[in-house]
Amino acid sequence: MSINSNYTVFNRITRLNETGYLVCFDAPPHTVSDGLWSEKENGRTPMKSFLPLFELQVLIIFALTKSTTFVLKPLKLPEFILQMIAGLIIGILFELKGMEKYMSVVFPYGTHDIISAISSIGFVLFIFINGVQMDFSMITRTGNKAWAVSIVGLAIPLVAGITPLLMFPEKIIAIETNNGNGLYVALVSHAISSFAVIASLLSELQIQNSELGRLSLSSALVSDLLSTIITTNIIAVRTGSSFNVISTNLISLFILAVFVPLICRPILLLIIKRTPEGTNVKDSYIYVIISMVFALGVISVKIGQDFVLGAFIFGLSVPEGPPLGSALVKKLQFFGPTFLLPIFVTTSVLKADFSVDFSSFVMVSTGMVILLTHVVKIAACFITALCCKMPVNDALCLSLILNTKGVVEIGAYHTLFDSNVIDGKTYGVMMLSTMIIGTIVHWSVKLLYDPSRKYAGYQKRNIMGLKRNSEPRILLTVQKQNHISAATDFLDICCPTPENPIAVDVIHVIELVGRALPIFIPHCLQRQASNSASHKSYSDDIILAFDIYEHENENAVSINTYTAISPANLMFEDVCNLALDKVASIIILPFHIRWSSDGTVESDDKKVLRALNKKVLEIAPCSVGILVTRANSIAKATPINSITSEYSITRLAIIYIGGTDDDEEILCLARRAMNSPRIKLVVYHLVSKDCIAELEDLMIIGDEILEELKHSENVQYQEIFTKDGSQTAGFLREIVTEHDFFIVGRRHGSMSPQTDGLSEWSEFPELGAVGDFLASPDLNSWASVLVVQQQLSLRNELNGWVL
Structure with missing residues (x-):
C-alpha cells in the first residue's frame, strides 16, 4: 500500500520495496507557516510546518483527555489511564x-516521532x-519492615x-526469539516497583501520610533504588559487545552514580x-540546574544508559524541601508533569500495535509471564x-x-520500543498490562x-466526659x-495548677512542598537524624516558646x-492521628483569618488552614475548638488592681x-476557668422569650454544671431573654467590647429561636x-x-451510625 505525500510532513515519497520508502523534505524543515491564506509557493503551509501542527495535535490531545476525564469520572480511574x-x-x-483521511491530516505520517520527542522532555522532568522529592537520607532511617517487604x-x-531460564536455557531462548524479547522485559519490569508511580497513586488516593501510605513510600524508596541498580547494570552488560566494553560501561556507570552526588x-x-x-532561590541558579539535568542526560546516553x-x-543529589527543592518543583511542575507528560503518555499509546488477538503466541506467553510475576x-x-x-x-x-x-513503566517501554529491543506487538501487550494493572490496583x-475507619470509635473523648479534677489532654x-x-492564652483559660494539671500536645503543621515523603517528628524523642536543617528552622521558635x-x-x-510535614489536603490525618493516639479530649485549631486592629485582614489561609479545620470538624475523634484571634487581642486585658498588677485579668x-452537647462542653471549660484569679468570668444564658416554660423546667431538672456556675462567687451569671436572632445580635453587639475572650458552642445543625436568622448571614x-x-x-x-x-x-452514634 503506497503512502500519499499529502498526508505526511514530507514533500515527496518514493516507494523502494514492500516496506521501504525514500522521503524528501526541506532542510532545515519548516517550523512556522505563512498562515492559512498565504501563498503556497514556498510550501510553508500549516500542515507541512511543525509548530502549528504540533499546537493542533496538543489541542486535540488535551480536548480528548478532558472529555474522557469528564465522561469516565464516575469510574474514578487513575489520571494516567x-x-x-x-x-x-x-x-x-x-x-x-x-x-x-481527516486523522491523517491532523496526525500525518512522520509527526508521531516529533511530538513524542518533544513531549519526552516532560517525562525527563517528571523523573x-x-x-528531587525523594529524601535519599531516609534510606538509612527506613524501618526493618519496609526493608523486608x-x-x-x-x-x-x-x-x-x-529459575526456568537456568533450567531450560535453549527453550527459553527459542521462545524469546519468537516473542520479540518480551519475556525478559515483562519479568523485570513487572517485578520492580517505582517510587514515582507509587507516590502518584497514594497522592490520588489521598493516603500518603496514613500509616499504610508511609510504609508504602518507604518500601517503594528501597525497592526503586535496588531496581535502578539492577536495571542499569543489566543495560550496561547487554549493550556491551565485549568484555572491555562491558567493563567500560560498568565503570562509567559507577562514576556517574558516585561522583555526581x-x-x-x-x-x-x-x-x-x-x-x-x-527568600526565593535566584532564577539564575534554577536555570543552571535545569541545564545540568539535560547535560547529565546526554552523558548517561554516551555510556549506554537511558537519558532519564x-x-x-x-534529582537525588538535590536537597529535598525548601528552599531549593520546592523552588525546582514549582518551576517545573507545570511545564513537565502537567503539560508535556500527558502528551507523552498519549503519544506513547499511539505507537503501540494492538492488532494482537488473545490466541496469539505473543499475547499468551507475555501475558502468562506478567500474570505469574504479579x-x-x-x-x-x-x-x-x-x-x-x-x-x-x-x-x-x-x-x-x-x-x-x-508512567515510569510507560516511559521504559517507550524507550525499549524505540531502541528496537521489543517489537510493536509486545509493546502493545505491555501497554495493555499497564492499563489493566493500574486500574485494578x-x-x-x-x-x-x-484510613478514617479508625476514628469511628465509641469512646467518649471530650471535656464533659472527664472526671472532676482529672487531667485533660489538649492538642x-x-x-x-x-x-x-x-x-x-487558651491554656491560661484552662487554669492549670499543680492540683489540676493539664497535658498538652502541640503539633506544628507544615505544607509538604518539594518532597514526596511525609515527615512526622516527635521532638520529645527527637534523634540526631531528625534534627536536620531542612526542618529544624521551622519548629525551633515554636518548641522554644512552649518550653x-x-x-x-x-x-x-x-x-x-x-x-508534621504533609500535603495540605492531608494535614488533618496527622492532627486526628495524634489526637487518637494521645487520647486527647479537645483539639484546638487556629482560624484561617487573622484581622488587624483596624479590621483589615492581616493573613488569610483558605487553602491550608480552612481546609484543615473543615476536615477535622468532620472526622475528629474528640471535641474540636476553632480559635479566632485578632492582633493584640489579649494585650488590652486590664490589671486586677494596683496590688496584684503583676498579672492582668482576662x-x-x-x-x-443550651439544648446541645456543644453548649455543655463550653460549660465544662467555664468550670475550669472559674477558679483562676486571673479570669473574670461571666456566663450569659440566652433564653427565648417564648420558652419561659422550658426555662422553668430546666430549673426543676437542674443542670449540675450550670447550677454550680450560677451559685459560684467567682462567676457572674445573667439570663438574657431574646426573641430571635436580631435581638441576640443586638445584645452581643452591646457586650462585645466588655470582654477579651468569648467561648461559644458551634451548635451545628441545631435550630433555636435565639439564633433564628443569624445563620442566614453567616460567612x-x-x-x-x-x-x-x-x-x-x-x-x-x-x-x-x-x-x-x-x-x-x-451524636452520630445516637442516630444509629458512626462516621
Missing part, C-alpha cells in the same frame, strides 16, 4: 472508515522532580522468573546557604507483611500498592483501605508563629511538641443557649451562627472567640 484512553481513541479514529517483594519474583550536592547546599531565609538516568541521579510478587509481599504483624487487610493493600504500574486499594495545632500566643511556657507553669503543664464570657459555617457573628470584623472588637464542637461520632 485517562491519558492512555485518549491515545486509544485517537488510534481507533485512524481505523474508522471515513475518518482516516527529575521525583528524584521491599527486598523480598523484589527478589522472589526475579528468582522465580530466572559527591560533586553536585555540596554545590547545591552552598546555593541554599547563600539564599537568605524566607542522569536526571534521576541528579501473583508471586503479591504473595511474597503479603506473606512478608503478615510476618511483620501487619493486619491482613493492610498487608493485602501494601502488596497491591507495590505491584502498581504507571487503584480500585482495589480504594475499596479495601479506609494544640499551630501553623504560624502568631498562633503561639493565642494557643497559650518556656511549660517552665513558667512547672508541675501544672506538661507539653510535648511535634512537627474578661471571659460564655454564651450559653463561615464552621464557626456557627453566634461564633461567626462575634468573629465579624464589623464589630470592631479586640476579643478572641473560641467555637467548640463536641465529638461528632457521639
